[in-house]
Amino acid sequence: MKYSFRTIAAGVMLAAMICCIAPSMTSCKNANATSSEKAQAVAVRTSSDSLDTPQAAQDGSIPQGARILMEVYPTFVKGYKDGRLLMSDGSTIVYDDGRKKSFVELLDDADPEDMFAFKYDLDSWTPGKMQDAGRSRCEELFKKMYGNSAKAVSSKLVAVRWPFGAATNKGGVNKNIKTVKFTTVNGANKQLEKVVAELEKHPELHKYLAQSGAFYWRPVRGAKRQSAHSYGMTIDIGVKYSDYWRNQSTNENANIAYRNKYPHEIVEIFEKHGFIWGGRWYHYDTMHFEYRPEILKASGR
Ligand SMILES: [Zn+2]
Numbered sequence: 434m435k436y437s438f439r440t441i442a443a444g445v446m447l448a449a450m451i452c453c454i455a456p457s458m459t460s461c462k463n464a465n466a467t468s469s470e471k472a473q474a475v476a477v478r479t480s481s482d483s484l485d486t487p488q489a490a491q492d493g494s495i496p497q498g499a500r501i502l503m504e505v506y507p508t509f510v511k512g513y514k515d516g517r518l519l520m521s522d523g524s525t526i527v528y529d530d531g532r533k534k535s536f537v538e539l540l541d542d543a544d545p546e547d548m549f550a551f552k553y554d555l556d557s558w559t560p561g562k563m564q565d566a567g568r569s570r571c572e573e574l575f576k577k578m579y580g581n582s583a584k585a586v587s588s589k590l591v592a593v594r595w596p597f598g599a600a601t602n603k604g605g606v607n608k609n610i611k612t613v614k615f616t617t618v619n620g621a622n623k624q625l626e627k628v629v630a631e632l633e634k635h636p637e638l639h640k641y642l643a644q645s646g647a648f649y650w651r652p653v654r655g656a657k658r659q660s661a662h663s664y665g666m667t668i669d670i671g672v673k674y675s676d677y678w679r680n681q682s683t684n685e686n687a688n689i690a691y692r693n694k695y696p697h698e699i700v701e702i703f704e705k706h707g708f709i710w711g712g713r714w715y716h717y718d719t720m721h722f723e724y725r726p727e728i729l730k731a732s733g734r
Contacts, residue, residue: 597642616665
């Protein structure tokens with residue numbers, strides 16, 4: 434297989450293998466704001482009481498995944514009622530469509546509940562069979578948050594300092610590219626800044642950190658869904674050291690042998706700030722890091 438991806442900082446196009454699906458978890462910022470968010474959630478439920486049943490105001494009636502989404506994406510997910518997420522723009526999203534889905538359907542046609550169907554296992558560095566936590570994304574939710582077009586997503590991007598350079602298409606590193614465009618939505622740019630600050634303290638890791646692009650509005654190769662790179666909260670790094678499942682097979686149902694050449698220290702720093710790693714997927718994509726605090730939260734972080 435091959436993936437092509439583009440680096441962006443200078444509009445440079447690189448050809449490389451890439452990835453593009455990504456997962457991950459926990460926003461420390463949000464995790465620390467638990468009490469105020471609870472208060473907010475309660476307030477929301479109260480305000481909707483006129484339309485509501487008394488039961489809906491009970492915490493027990495809110496699925497765990499919906500509660501996590503309210504906690505980590507408080508700007509957008511304001512409440513839950515009658516099986517729907519209540520969004521800040523007044524719209525709603527069906528939380529669980531009730532359909533039984535195949536593995537591929539869980540990726541291509543996910544409702545919010547499906548995003549929690551897989552285990553992001555922080556206790557093992559070898560992903561469980563067919564466990565791809567984070568590859569499943571409810572597009573309706575992500576487009577509402579990050580933007581529903583290249584233009585809409587682009588309008589929320591800012592330059593984040595990335596002092597480790599960008600990969601060139603000849604396998605080298607362009608040190609003159611010192612920023613990467615990342616979204617301000619959900620504070621993802623701020624979380625990436627924290628990742629950078631920690632990575633800077635580890636010179637031994639810097640050779641793995643040349644970036645190969647973040648924002649790129651496009652579908653996942655061979656699939657109907659948008660790549661996580663479409664939303665501006667995903668970055669690929671260290672392509673030179675990357676491994677990608679599609680180099681073994683393009684069939685999602687095939688047996689895939691796990692491979693990884695990335696130091697786990699890098700992964701732990703990203704995860705600490707709410708990013709999941711594609712190397713924790715059975716269908717691994719080790720260059721891929723994606724801001725997905727809900728996945729980390731669900732993993733117990
Ligand atoms: Zn990627």
